[in-house]
Amino acid sequence: MKFLVTPIQKLGATVIDLVYSLGSIGLFFYRILSALMTPILRPALLFTQLYMIGVKTLIIILVSGLFVGMVLGLQFYTNLVDFGAESQLGLLVALTLVRELGPVLTALLFAGRACSALTAEIGLMRATEQLDAMEMMAVDPIKRVIAPRYLAGFISMPLLAAIFTLMGIYGGHLVGVSVLGGDSGIYWSAMQNGVDFYDDVLNGFIKSIVFGAVITLIAVYQGYYSPRNSEGVSSATTRTVVVSSLLILSLDFLLTSLMFS
Amino acid sequence: MSEIQKTSSNQDNTDLDKPELDNAGKASKNIVAIKDVSFGYGPRLVHSGLNIDIERGSITTIMGPSGCGKSTVLGFIGGRISPQKGQVIVDSKDIASLNNTALYELRKSMGMMFQHNALLTDITVFENVAFPLREHTNKTEQEIADMVLDKLEHVGLREAADLYPEECSGGMQRRVALARAIVMEPAIVMYDEPFTGLDPISKGIITQLIAEMNERLNITSIVVTHDVPEACEVSDQIIVLAGGKALGKGSPEELMSSDDPAIKQFMTGAPDGPVAYHYRSQSNESEGGH
Numbered sequence: 001m002k003f004l005v006t007p008i009q010k011l012g013a014t015v016i017d018l019v020y021s022l023g024s025i026g027l028f029f030y031r032i033l034s035a036l037m038t039p040i041l042r043p044a045l046l047f048t049q050l051y052m053i054g055v056k057t058l059i060i061i062l063v064s065g066l067f068v069g070m071v072l073g074l075q076f077y078t079n080l081v082d083f084g085a086e087s088q089l090g091l092l093v094a095l096t097l098v099r100e101l102g103p104v105l106t107a108l109l110f111a112g113r114a115c116s117a118l119t120a121e122i123g124l125m126r127a128t129e130q131l132d133a134m135e136m137m138a139v140d141p142i143k144r145v146i147a148p149r150y151l152a153g154f155i156s157m158p159l160l161a162a163i164f165t166l167m168g169i170y171g172g173h174l175v176g177v178s179v180l181g182g183d184s185g186i187y188w189s190a191m192q193n194g195v196d197f198y199d200d201v202l203n204g205f206i207k208s209i210v211f212g213a214v215i216t217l218i219a220v221y222q223g224y225y226s227p228r229n230s231e232g233v234s235s236a237t238t239r240t241v242v243v244s245s246l247l248i249l250s251l252d253f254l255l256t257s258l259m260f261s
Numbered sequence: 262m263s264e265i266q267k268t269s270s271n272q273d274n275t276d277l278d279k280p281e282l283d284n285a286g287k288a289s290k291n292i293v294a295i296k297d298v299s300f301g302y303g304p305r306l307v308h309s310g311l312n313i314d315i316e317r318g319s320i321t322t323i324m325g326p327s328g329c330g331k332s333t334v335l336g337f338i339g340g341r342i343s344p345q346k347g348q349v350i351v352d353s354k355d356i357a358s359l360n361n362t363a364l365y366e367l368r369k370s371m372g373m374m375f376q377h378n379a380l381l382t383d384i385t386v387f388e389n390v391a392f393p394l395r396e397h398t399n400k401t402e403q404e405i406a407d408m409v410l411d412k413l414e415h416v417g418l419r420e421a422a423d424l425y426p427e428e429c430s431g432g433m434q435r436r437v438a439l440a441r442a443i444v445m446e447p448a449i450v451m452y453d454e455p456f457t458g459l460d461p462i463s464k465g466i467i468t469q470l471i472a473e474m475n476e477r478l479n480i481t482s483i484v485v486t487h488d489v490p491e492a493c494e495v496s497d498q499i500i501v502l503a504g505g506k507a508l509g510k511g512s513p514e515e516l517m518s519s520d521d522p523a524i525k526q527f528m529t530g531a532p533d534g535p536v537a538y539h540y541r542s543q544s545n546e547s548e549g550g551h
Contacts, residue, residue, distance in 0.1 A: 133379035136339050137393045137441075138368040144396075 039148040049148045054156030065164035069171020077176045090187035091194035093172035098204045102165035107211035111244035115219035119240040122223025123233035157212025203259040215244040292317040298347030309505035320482040322492040325502035331485040335451045340364045372442035372450040378434045380426040387422040412440040432463030449481045456488040
């Protein structure tokens with residue numbers, strides 16, 4: 001019987017763990033929402049984190065956006081030319097970036113650069129008793145540490161996605177027009193005629209907001225509850241990147257099917 | 262030691278500084294009372310029916326072998342750890358009955374120096390010490406600077422104000438943590454292993470500072486340590502924990518001359534005695550296993 005019972009026990013334990021984690025993260029999110037007035041009333045806390053999380057991620061976003069756009073320009077142009085449809089290059093590059101690659105790749109880069117740093121920083125603060133010290137000084141770490149970082153991540157992510165998209169469109173223009181000889185006017189006018197503000201731009205923006213809200217929550221949660229040792233902080237950081245990446249891709253499918261189907 | 266009433270100069274915490282009065286209208290003699298407390302981590306029972314009273318204004322040292330739950334007692338007093346049974350009364354308030362707001366309010370009248378200092382690493386020594394003042398008071402920058410530099414002067418680090426914690430030695434970090442713990446001039450200051458890892462000179466300085474701050478600021482000091490000589494030098498009362506209970510209580514002289522073999526073993530650091538050196542799991546202990 002043991003060979004039957006053990007897998008069932010394991011399945012049960014996994015389900016219980018999952019439900020527990022969901023409950024725990026839900027309560028944690030509620031505590032963050034209750035504490036959001038602190039960074040709003042003390043903007044210095046928010047601006048510091050906007051710099052740490054948003055501005056410091058800017059370089060990787062600018063460079064990645066440019067190269068992704070250049071690759072899109074190259075791939076689309078060489079294939080569209082075969083069908084005499086190179087006039088659609090601007091539209092294709094823009095739609096690909098605005099709807100999908102902008103929010104998704106920015107979120108993946110954001111998870112790797114900013115969220116992992118958030119988890120490691122908060123986890124180390126936990127391991128070195130800095131969060132305990134704050135509690136003993138009657139300072140709520142959720143208000144003082146977590147809420148400003150969460151809000152900064154939430155604000156930064158859509159802005160970075162917009163910058164990524166703009167850089168990508170410029171990269172596509174650089175290769176498709178400046179290097180390969182496409183027409184600049186057609187590149188921009190096709191984009192202007194084909195991209196809809198509400199259906200494309202706004203939906204892409206909503207995607208990036210959702211990604212920002214979810215992956216920043218994962219990052220601060222993993223850091224706050226990471227075990228108090230170096231291995232624990234390391235595992236929490238890895239978990240942040242893995243869970244965030246999977247959530248970004250699965251949520252992208254879900255949102256795309258809701259928005260564009 | 263005679264009862265010392267808290268008369269803090271910190272005007273923003275005037276209400277907190279007033280000790281709660283008992284039914285007779287007098288401030289209770291004991292600022293901390295731990296009553297019949299039991300606590301364990303999973304199956305391992307750390308405390309079983311622990312009773313501790315700490316007199317207002319005294320320096321009380323909690324000693325005992327590693328893993329006997331000394332730091333856990335500080336966790337009870339600060340409300341960071343909840344006992345599974347029993348009561349923890351701090352300044353006439355039952356910690357378990359306090360909601361989060363009331364607990365944070367009570368913590369404003371406490372200071373704590375952590376074992377590993379727990380300094381905030383991204384701000385300077387000055388900002389670390391100023392941190393509680395900035396969070397809880399509306400003092401001007403000049404007033405904050407005066408208070409912080411006064412405390413740093415006392416711990417001999419006035420000129421280290423602009424350094425970051427990583428630029429300070431272990432002993433200096435310990436003194437910064439001490440300055441931060443007392444900057445709000447709280448009613449109770451808890452020191453978790455203040456002498457660990459320090460050279461003899463730094464140990465001497467910290468010992469002197471604990472005694473000096475206690476006297477000068479009229480605070481109640483609770484020290485958790487292994488170091489017998491330093492504890493004997495500074496304490497009004499020593500409590501020795503072992504086996505989940507307070508094995509002995511008394512002045513340093515009383516404990517040094519105690520006939521109890523367990524207390525004697527601990528105070529003299531003898532390897533053989535009733536306090537076991539080898540770790541025993543809970544199941545092994547109950548079975549009387551080896």
